Every structure is written in structure tokens, then in C-alpha cells.
Amino acid sequence: MVPDWSEKRRHIMSQGQTAATAGPATDSARHAGTARVKRGMAEMLKGGVIMDVVTAEQARIAEDAGAVAVMALERVPADIRAQGGVARMSDPDMISEIIEALSIPVMAKARIGHFVEAQVLQALGVDYVDESEVLTPADPHHHIDKWSFTVPFVCGATNLGEALRRLAEGAAMIRSKGEAGTGEVSNAVVHMRTIRAEIGRLSTLPAEELYAAAKELRAPVELVTEVARLGRLPVVLFTAGGIATPADAALMMQLGADGVFVGSGIFKSGDPARRARAIVEATTMFNDPDVLVKVSRGLGEAMVGINVAELPPAARYADRGW
Amino acid sequence: MSGPRIGILALQGDVREHARALSDVGARAAEVRRAAELAAVDGLVLPGGESTTIGRLLRVFELLEPLRAAVVAGLPVFGSCAGMILLARDVVDGRPDQPLIGGLDMVVRRNAFGRQVDSFEVDLDVDGVEGPPVHAVFIRAPWVEKAGDAVEVLARVAEAPVAVRQGPLLATAFHPELTGDSRMHRLFVDIVRSSGSGR
Numbered sequence: 095m096v097p098d099w100s101e102k103r104r105h106i107m108s109q110g111q112t113a114a115t116a117g118p119a120t121d122s123a124r125h126a127g128t129a130r131v132k133r134g135m136a137e138m139l140k141g142g143v144i145m146d147v148v149t150a151e152q153a154r155i156a157e158d159a160g161a162v163a164v165m166a167l168e169r170v171p172a173d174i175r176a177q178g179g180v181a182r183m184s185d186p187d188m189i190s191e192i193i194e195a196l197s198i199p200v201m202a203k204a205r206i207g208h209f210v211e212a213q214v215l216q217a218l219g220v221d222y223v224d225e226s227e228v229l230t231p232a233d234p235h236h237h238i239d240k241w242s243f244t245v246p247f248v249c250g251a252t253n254l255g256e257a258l259r260r261l262a263e264g265a266a267m268i269r270s271k272g273e274a275g276t277g278e279v280s281n282a283v284v285h286m287r288t289i290r291a292e293i294g295r296l297s298t299l300p301a302e303e304l305y306a307a308a309k310e311l312r313a314p315v316e317l318v319t320e321v322a323r324l325g326r327l328p329v330v331l332f333t334a335g336g337i338a339t340p341a342d343a344a345l346m347m348q349l350g351a352d353g354v355f356v357g358s359g360i361f362k363s364g365d366p367a368r369r370a371r372a373i374v375e376a377t378t379m380f381n382d383p384d385v386l387v388k389v390s391r392g393l394g395e396a397m398v399g400i401n402v403a404e405l406p407p408a409a410r411y412a413d414r415g416w
Numbered sequence: 417m418s419g420p421r422i423g424i425l426a427l428q429g430d431v432r433e434h435a436r437a438l439s440d441v442g443a444r445a446a447e448v449r450r451a452a453e454l455a456a457v458d459g460l461v462l463p464g465g466e467s468t469t470i471g472r473l474l475r476v477f478e479l480l481e482p483l484r485a486a487v488v489a490g491l492p493v494f495g496s497c498a499g500m501i502l503l504a505r506d507v508v509d510g511r512p513d514q515p516l517i518g519g520l521d522m523v524v525r526r527n528a529f530g531r532q533v534d535s536f537e538v539d540l541d542v543d544g545v546e547g548p549p550v551h552a553v554f555i556r557a558p559w560v561e562k563a564g565d566a567v568e569v570l571a572r573v574a575e576a577p578v579a580v581r582q583g584p585l586l587a588t589a590f591h592p593e594l595t596g597d598s599r600m601h602r603l604f605v606d607i608v609r610s611s612g613s614g615r
Binding site for chain 2: 123124125126127128130131134135137138139140141142157160161162163197198199216219220221222244245246374375378379
């Protein structure tokens, strides 16, 4: 029998971990930062939209529109593309200001492999860290050891093997990478279809072929076995990267996403508040064309897009991470 | 005999986990996004999620008033976490315009246990649930700040009520749907069966 890998890991990680100093009366029998609490937080975001924001004012617009969480960052991906330079974790003052302004969860991005940025974000009290390819990677070989944190992590993936390697490192939520900052949804579609197809294939394999499948996927066999048994990832799978319209959001939901990250698509458009509301409503009623028609009307200008096919290889964020 | 038909409000949140827990205890789960779907169920689950988001969508998709009416008419409802907030009379630390369904005579404090880094698991004794303690998962969870005399407190963490019942309305600050222990859902299905509303 194959052991339940995630529970085993959780048990290992809980050794020597102190209970969080939560609430007014801390109880020693409480366990914080467990895999279940981290993954469970993402379960509560399902069917929702997480919006990139760079100021407290934008964060308020996002919360008013019905976002389930916001992602605090210094520049939206479209501006990182346009302006170039090194993209890093946001200014702690800005993150604190956003945390103060909102009642919904606040996420923030750290560079791939930059575990100290993640430590800073955890100390600031952010609710989820995105170890993100949109920022300039800090380590060309190693992602952050996410098990060593109390705060949960979401990571991007372009295929199943990449998703499982991130889970092996302790990620509690996965998102497709897409191609951030382009307003072009094709890469998100490809990544979502690829992950789903690879999961479908695993589910058809006899048990003795899962070892070779794990080798091909470059992922731990315990996780591969778990995915084959469940027929899905053991964590929530959101979509991200290039979603710019309500129809884009509904497309990704119909392709099997559990929820949607919208980056530049909202605050680089003509009427952010209205577009934000429309994308939230389209994500809930993704299967109802009548609602999609209604919410798609009168949104003003969408963000100006970039065709992914025209991007030189060095400008493709989805290729960052390994 | 087929089990009761129990709706799960499916505007946002962990709908799938509640559906599995309900089917584990013999209920037929159905997603509810429209007022017409609400009329076809014997009981309703309000899942975990983001209460401000769900509240706004209740208004946009014109479910708020039908839900309030159904609760007044005696529809059994079980809310976990965000669902508990929606069943409260009032909320502390919420948004000023946050729509609530109400029904439970209580005031809840949103995110009372802190932010995500403070989220935790703990074993809890819950009145009305037989056997070993319930393993309870609290995620940016609320607690009950004030409760009227008609509200029965089923469980507490550090003095704060975290599971309550008032007639056919049941609410937990934690997420029984995340643990594979379906005893809270069994309790709710028993409430639905005994209410026999014949809707």
C-alpha cells in the first residue's frame, strides 16, 4: 500500500513546530501551518477571483467588486514588461497599507528561490505567498523550501510534472502560469489543458506503470500515485496569465480551473471597477451564456494586449522555474 | 428510501467538499445558484468561502431575499465559516455593506482568530456528536461574539462559541467538510429529516 504522502510529510513537518500564537488564548493542542490548513485556505477561494493590485486604492476597488483575495505587487506584469529592470517583492509599507485597508485575504509575490523575501512576507502577515515567475528569479536551480513556512504558497506550473515538483517542495495551491502581462489567454489555455490531459492519462495507467510515469514527470512517485487515484491534483488548481475579459475567465473555468487570478487585465483596462465586477460574476456563472452576455456589455476598453507568439524567448515568463 | 435533497449554495467556496460529506451520509447534494433551485431542496448548506464575496453575489443574482424568506419559513440550513457569518444577525469586523441572511440570533466576529498564519487544527468536543472529539479545522475563522438565549452552544475554543444551533439552523466556525469526518453533516441531515418540512 502506498502511504498518504502528504499526511506523512505533514506529520514530519509538525515535529518541532510550535503552535502559532493565535488569538487571545493560545491552546497548546492547536496546530498551525499544517498542510491541511494551508491547502484548506485555497479551498475557500474556489470559484473566486484574485486580483493583482499595486495600491490600497486598487485593493479597495477589488474588494468592492467581490474579489476573494488580492495579490499585492509593486508593478503589474504588463508594466514589468514595458519598463524592464529587476522585478522584486513589494515595499513592505505598501503591503501593510493594503492589509490594513482590506478585510479579505492578501497575497503577495516573492521571487523564485528568494526565501528571505518569503520570510519578510510571512512576518508582514500576508495570507498566501506566490513564488512567482513574474518577478525576476533569484535562484536558477532551487525553488523555496515551502515546508519550512507557516504561511502557505501558491506556485505556477505549465504542466503536471512542474505542478508536482512544486507540491513536493510544499506548495499548497497551484496555478497555471499562462503568459502574464500580455492579456492573451492562449498560454493559460494550453497549460490548463496540458495539466488536465496528463492527469487523465495517469488515471488510466496500471499501478506498475506509475513508477516510470513518475520518472518521466520528474516528480515523486507518491504524489504521482495520489494524483492517479484522485483523478485531480490534491490541491486547488487556479488559472492565471493573460485573463483580460469575463469570457476569458469563464473559458478557463469551463476548462476545469477552480478559480481565476487576474493580473494586468483589470487595472490596465478602461473601467477597472466595472470590469472587476464583471469578471467576478462571469467566474461564478461560467456556464450561463445569458449572464456572460449581460456582464460582457459596456465594459469599455480592454487592456491592450501583446501577442504571445511575438514575444522573444527571453520575454516569456512561463519558461522561468524548473 | 432515498435521502433528503440538500442544496449547497454554489456561488463561491468549497462546494465540492460539502457535496462529498453530504453524500457520505446518504443525502442527495445539489448545487444552488438560482432561486428556482432553492425551492427544490429540503435543506441548504452555506459553504466555506469569502463571506463578502458570497454576500455580494447573493445580491447580484437575486438570492438574498428568497434565502431570507426560506429561513423564516423554517428551511434547515447549515453554515460553515463564511456560512456561519451569513447566518448571523450582525457581524463585527465585516464590511459595512456586507449582506447577511440572518436567522441565528447571534453576532459573529469575522477573522476572529487572526490571519492565515494563525489558522489551526484542534480536537473539539461537540455536543450532540457521539464518539471521539471532532477534529476541527479553523481557517481565518470567525467566532460567536454574542448569542441570544435561543442559541444553543455546541462547542467552544478558549471560551468562544464555535458551533451553535438554533432550531433547524446549524453553524460552525470550523470546516467539518475538510476532514473526512462526516458526523457534523450527519447531525445536519438528522435535523433536515426531523424537520420534515415536506417542501
